[in-house]
Amino acid sequence: MTAQEKLGRILIYLALAAAILLALFPFWWMLVTSFKRPIDIFSGVALWPQQVTFDNYDRLFNNYHFGYFLLNSVVVVTIAVTVSLILGTLAAYALARFRLRYGARQMALYLVLLVRMLPGIMLCIPLYIVLATWGLLNTRLGLILIYAGLNTSFVVWMMQSFLEEIPRDIEEAAMVDGDSRLTALRRIVIPLAAPGLIATAIFSVIATYNDFIIALTLTSTPDAQTVPVGVSTLIGKIEIQWGPMAAAGVVGALPIIIFALIVQRNFVRGLTLGAVK
Amino acid sequence: MTLAAKIDEAKLEERESRVRRLRAAAVPYLLLLPAVLALAAVALYPTLDGIHASLQRFRYGREMGFAGWDNFAVVYTDAVFWQAILTTAMFVVLVVALETLLGLLLALLVARELRYAGLIRVMLILPMTIAPVVVGVIWRLLYASDIGVVDPLFQALGLDAPHVLAKPVTAFLALVVVDVWEWTPLLFLIILAGLQSMPQDPLEAARVDGASRWQAFFHHTLPLLRPVLLVAVVLRTIDAVGTFDQVFVLTKGGPGTATQLISIYAYNTAFLFNQYGRAMAMLIGVLAFLIVLMSVAVRLMRHTSEKIE
Numbered sequence: 001m002t003a004q005e006k007l008g009r010i011l012i013y014l015a016l017a018a019a020i021l022l023a024l025f026p027f028w029w030m031l032v033t034s035f036k037r038p039i040d041i042f043s044g045v046a047l048w049p050q051q052v053t054f055d056n057y058d059r060l061f062n063n064y065h066f067g068y069f070l071l072n073s074v075v076v077v078t079i080a081v082t083v084s085l086i087l088g089t090l091a092a093y094a095l096a097r098f099r100l101r102y103g104a105r106q107m108a109l110y111l112v113l114l115v116r117m118l119p120g121i122m123l124c125i126p127l128y129i130v131l132a133t134w135g136l137l138n139t140r141l142g143l144i145l146i147y148a149g150l151n152t153s154f155v156v157w158m159m160q161s162f163l164e165e166i167p168r169d170i171e172e173a174a175m176v177d178g179d180s181r182l183t184a185l186r187r188i189v190i191p192l193a194a195p196g197l198i199a200t201a202i203f204s205v206i207a208t209y210n211d212f213i214i215a216l217t218l219t220s221t222p223d224a225q226t227v228p229v230g231v232s233t234l235i236g237k238i239e240i241q242w243g244p245m246a247a248a249g250v251v252g253a254l255p256i257i258i259f260a261l262i263v264q265r266n267f268v269r270g271l272t273l274g275a276v277k
Numbered sequence: 278m279t280l281a282a283k284i285d286e287a288k289l290e291e292r293e294s295r296v297r298r299l300r301a302a303a304v305p306y307l308l309l310l311p312a313v314l315a316l317a318a319v320a321l322y323p324t325l326d327g328i329h330a331s332l333q334r335f336r337y338g339r340e341m342g343f344a345g346w347d348n349f350a351v352v353y354t355d356a357v358f359w360q361a362i363l364t365t366a367m368f369v370v371l372v373v374a375l376e377t378l379l380g381l382l383l384a385l386l387v388a389r390e391l392r393y394a395g396l397i398r399v400m401l402i403l404p405m406t407i408a409p410v411v412v413g414v415i416w417r418l419l420y421a422s423d424i425g426v427v428d429p430l431f432q433a434l435g436l437d438a439p440h441v442l443a444k445p446v447t448a449f450l451a452l453v454v455v456d457v458w459e460w461t462p463l464l465f466l467i468i469l470a471g472l473q474s475m476p477q478d479p480l481e482a483a484r485v486d487g488a489s490r491w492q493a494f495f496h497h498t499l500p501l502l503r504p505v506l507l508v509a510v511v512l513r514t515i516d517a518v519g520t521f522d523q524v525f526v527l528t529k530g531g532p533g534t535a536t537q538l539i540s541i542y543a544y545n546t547a548f549l550f551n552q553y554g555r556a557m558a559m560l561i562g563v564l565a566f567l568i569v570l571m572s573v574a575v576r577l578m579r580h581t582s583e584k585i586e
C-alpha cells in the first residue's frame with residue numbers, strides 16, 4: 001500500500017466515523033436524558049447523567065399508562081401481522097406460480113403498489129368515517145383489521161420475490177408423489193421460503209409497530225392507543241416533563257433497535273422493499 | 278354392464294374430470310381472493326369513500342348532503358392550501374436531493390472492502406428503523422432551547438442561539454435536517470445494493486486503460502447506477518410527500534404556517550375543523566400526483582429488474 005492509498009483509507013474511516021457519530025449521537029442524547037434527574041436535565045449539556053435515576057421510567061409506567069400502550073401494541077401487531085402473513089403468502093404463491101388470466105396479475109400488483117404508496121393521511125380520513133359507522137373507533141379490533149389489510153400488500157410484494165426463487169421442480173415432484181397443491185405448499189415451499197418469511201415478518205412487525213397516523217386518528221384512550229400514540233400524548237400533556245418523554249422514546253425505540261441488530265442482513269431487503277433485488 | 282350404463286359412466290367421468298380441471302384452474306384465483314379483498318377493503322374502498330366524501334357537505338363532522346364541486350372550489354382557491362403545497366414541494370425537493378447526495382456518498386465509502394462493514398452499515402441505518410414519532414421526540418430533545426444541544430453548540434461557536442423551532446425559516450430547515458437524518462439511510466441502502474450488484478469488469482478495464490477515479494465514476498459507475506437511483510428517488514419522493522409524524526411531534530405546522538405540510542393541513546382540516554370533504558378534496562389532488570409518480574416507478578422497476586437479470 002502506497003502512502004497515498006494509506007492516507008485515502010484513513011480519510012475514509014474518518015468520514016465514516018463522523019457519519020456514525022451523527023447517526024448515533026441523537027440516540028445517546030435521548031438515552032442520557034432519560035436517566036437524568038429533572039435538575040440535571042436543566043443544568044446544561046452533560047453527555048453523561050450526573051446521577052443515574054430510574055425515576056423517569058417509574059413515572060412513565062405508573063403515571064402515564066405506558067404499560068397499556070405497550071400491551072395494545074403487542075396485541076395489535078401480533079394478530080395483524082399473523083393474519084397478513086397468511087393472506088399475503090397465499091396470494092404471493094398464486095402470483096409466483098401460476099399463469100393468471102384476465103390481467104389478474106397486473107391488477108393485484110397495482111393494488112399492492114397503490115396501498116404501499118397511499119399516504120397515511122389519505123387513508124385515515126375515510127377509515128375514520130367507516131370505523132365510526134361500525135362502532136370500531138378506539139378498539140384494538142379496528143386497528144387489527146386495518147393493519148392486517150395494509151400489511152398484506154407488503155407481504156405479497158416481498159413473498160412473491162422470495163417464492164419465485166424457489167425452484168418449481170421440488171414441489172412438482174411432491175405433487176407427482178400424491179401431495180395436493182396445498183400440502184406441497186405447506187410441506188415443501190413454506191419451509192424453503194422460511195428465511196424470506198421470517199424477514200418479511202420482522203419488517204411487518206416494525207412497520208406496524210412504528211405506524212402513527214392511523215392509530216392516532218382511530219384511537220383516543222389508553223384502551224386502544226399504541227406506543228407511538230402514547231409517546232405523542234406525553235408530549236402534549238407534559239410539555240416540560242422532558243425526563244418521562246425521553247424515557248418514552250427509549251422504550252418506544254428499544255424493541256426495534258434490538259430487532260435491527262439481530263436481523264442485520266435480512267433487514268436490508270425489507271427496508272428497500274424489493275426496489276433492488 | 279349394458280351399453281347405456283357404460284355411456285352414463287363415461288359421461289360421469291368426463292363431468293368429474295371437467296370439474297377437477299375447473300377446480301384446478303380456480304386455485305390461483307381462490308388463493309389471491311382473500312388478500313385482494315383485504316386490500317380492497319382497507320385501501321380501495323376508503324379511497325373511493327374519500328372521493329365520495331370530497332363531494333359531500335359536512336357540518337360539525339356530519340354529512341349534510343351533496344355539495345358538487347364546492348369543496349374543490351373552496352380548497353383550490355384557498356391561499357393557505359397553495360402555501361401548504363408550496364411548503365411541501367420545497368420540503369420534498371430539498372430532502373430528496375440532500376438524501377440522494379449523502380446516500381450516494383456514504384454508499385461509495387462503504388462499498389469497498391472495510392473491516393466491520395456489517396456493523397458500520399447497521400449503525401448507519403438505525404435512524405430509519407425507529408418510529409418516526411420517536412425521531413420527533415429525539416430531535417425535540419436536541420432542539421429544545423432550554424435543555425437541548427443545538428443552541429449551546431451555536432453559542433460555543435460564538436454565534437447567537439438560534440432557537441430553531443421558534444422562527445419560521447429555521448423551523449423549516451430544522452425539519453429538513455430531521456428528515457435527512459432519518460431517511461438518508463434508505464437511499465444509502467438502496468444505492469449500496471445497486472453498487473454491489475454492479476458488474477466490476479468494465480470499471481476495471483477502464484482503470485487499466487488509465488481512466489482516473491473521477492472519470493471511471495462519471496463514465497461507468499454513475500450511468501450503471503442510474504436506474505437504481507431513479508427508483509430510489511421516486512420511492513423516497515412518494516413517501517416524503519406524505520411526511521406527517523415528525524412534523525406533528527416537532528412543530529405541528531408552526532410557527533404560524535411555516536412548516537405546515539399538506540398532510541398537516543389536511544389533518545387539521547379533517548380532525549380539528551371536521552371538514553372531511555375539504556380535506557379529501559385536497560388529498561385527491563395529491564393522490565393524482567402520486568399516481569403519476571407511481572406509474573413512473575413501476576416502469577422504472579420493470580426496467581431495472583430486466584437490466585439486473
